[in-house]
Amino acid sequence: MSLGKRIAFLGAGNMAEALVKGLLRAGVAEPREIVCSDRNEARGPELKQRYGVEFTRSNREAVERCELVVLSVKPQVMNKLLAEIAPVLDDKKLVISIAAGVPIEAIERKLGHGVRIVRTMPNTPALVGAGATALSAGEHATEADLAQARALFDAIGKTAVVDEGLLDAVTGLSGSGPAYIFLIIEALSDAGVKVGLPRATAQELAAQTVLGSAKLLIDTGEHPGRLKDQVTSPGGTAIAGLHTLEAGGLRTTLMDAVEAATRRSRELGEKFLEKDD
Numbered sequence: 215m216s217l218g219k220r221i222a223f224l225g226a227g228n229m230a231e232a233l234v235k236g237l238l239r240a241g242v243a244e245p246r247e248i249v250c251s252d253r254n255e256a257r258g259p260e261l262k263q264r265y266g267v268e269f270t271r272s273n274r275e276a277v278e279r280c281e282l283v284v285l286s287v288k289p290q291v292m293n294k295l296l297a298e299i300a301p302v303l304d305d306k307k308l309v310i311s312i313a314a315g316v317p318i319e320a321i322e323r324k325l326g327h328g329v330r331i332v333r334t335m336p337n338t339p340a341l342v343g344a345g346a347t348a349l350s351a352g353e354h355a356t357e358a359d360l361a362q363a364r365a366l367f368d369a370i371g372k373t374a375v376v377d378e379g380l381l382d383a384v385t386g387l388s389g390s391g392p393a394y395i396f397l398i399i400e401a402l403s404d405a406g407v408k409v410g411l412p413r414a415t416a417q418e419l420a421a422q423t424v425l426g427s428a429k430l431l432i433d434t435g436e437h438p439g440r441l442k443d444q445v446t447s448p449g450g451t452a453i454a455g456l457h458t459l460e461a462g463g464l465r466t467t468l469m470d471a472v473e474a475a476t477r478r479s480r481e482l483g484e485k486f487l488e489k490d491d
């Protein structure tokens with residue numbers, strides 16, 4: 215059922231579109247309750263045709279028409295956006311940021327004190343209702359605000375409330391994570407082709423293996439190591455493959471990747487705080 219709130223998406227790119235599609239699919243918003251704004255005029259007809267949502271090139275108009283305002287531009291252009299919408303934002307609206315790195319305090323400073331903010335880090339599988347989102351409430355956001363924001367993201371996947379200090383780590387793991395997993399699926403598909411499978415079959419098997427393994431882990435609540443052991447016969451095939459992965463440093467590489475992305479999220483935040491334009 216619709217939450218009965220009008221939602222503005224300021225910046226209607228990849229992540230905003232994933233959220234719009236996920237929310238509509240879940241039925242928590244009607245197309246007429248969603249107003250997207252973007253500086254690219256071409257996004258208007260695309261979004262209208264795909265989802266029937268409203269579109270405007272004016273961020274201010276989108277803010278004025280909605281109770282929930284999602285900040286969905288890149289961190290690099292966030293300051294400009296905040297300066298533009300500050301005059302039309304008041305404490306009656308709830309602001310939800312999805313931007314990597316950008317601290318709540320910096321948004322509050324730009325929008326004026328007292329503004330109600332929930333900072334989040336979603337990911338693109340929200341588009342198919344399988345997102346993972348962490349949320350953190352700003353000083354002026356109430357429990358009801360956090361619950362409202364959480365209800366939106368609960369409709370399109372799993373959510374966790376964390377201290378704001380942990381959102382860079384979330385960005386490194388689940389925010390950026392779909393990119394790592396797609397790379398892994400692509401590599402597994404290539405591997406399947408290398409050992410003789412047709413491309414389409416290899417990709418289908420690779421993707422289903424990732425999906426099925428995640429589902430098995432979540433549904434059973436088992437430790438991943440135990441589930442790995444169940445695939446691994448003595449002297450068998452899986453242990454031969456695992457040995458190669460360990461020799462190639464897969465664990466360390468994944469840990470380094472998450473650490474690098476977390477660091478980058480922090481850097482984006484620091485750059486944001488340094489700049490005041």
Ligand SMILES: NC(=O)C1=CN([C@@H]2O[C@H](COP(=O)(O)OP(=O)(O)OC[C@H]3O[C@@H](n4cnc5c(N)ncnc54)[C@H](OP(=O)(O)O)[C@@H]3O)[C@@H](O)[C@H]2O)C=CC1
Nearest residue numbers: 225226227228229252253286287288289291312313314336
């Ligand atoms: N993509 C992802 O997987 C995730 C992204 N995020 C966060 O979501 C935010 C958006 O990322 P993403 O969707 O990937 O980026 P995109 O570049 O796909 O989307 C941003 C959109 O905003 C437009 N835009 C830029 N400046 C303005 C402005 N002043 N007013 C209105 N629209 C503007 C851009 O236009 P133009 O193309 O002309 O620049 C673009 O269409 C980022 O802050 C990112 O950190 C969070 C989680 C995951």
Ligand SMILES: O=C(O)[C@@H]1CCC=N1
Nearest residue numbers: 313314385389390391
């Ligand atoms: O790469 C980025 O900056 C965004 C943030 C999280 C995932 N993608």
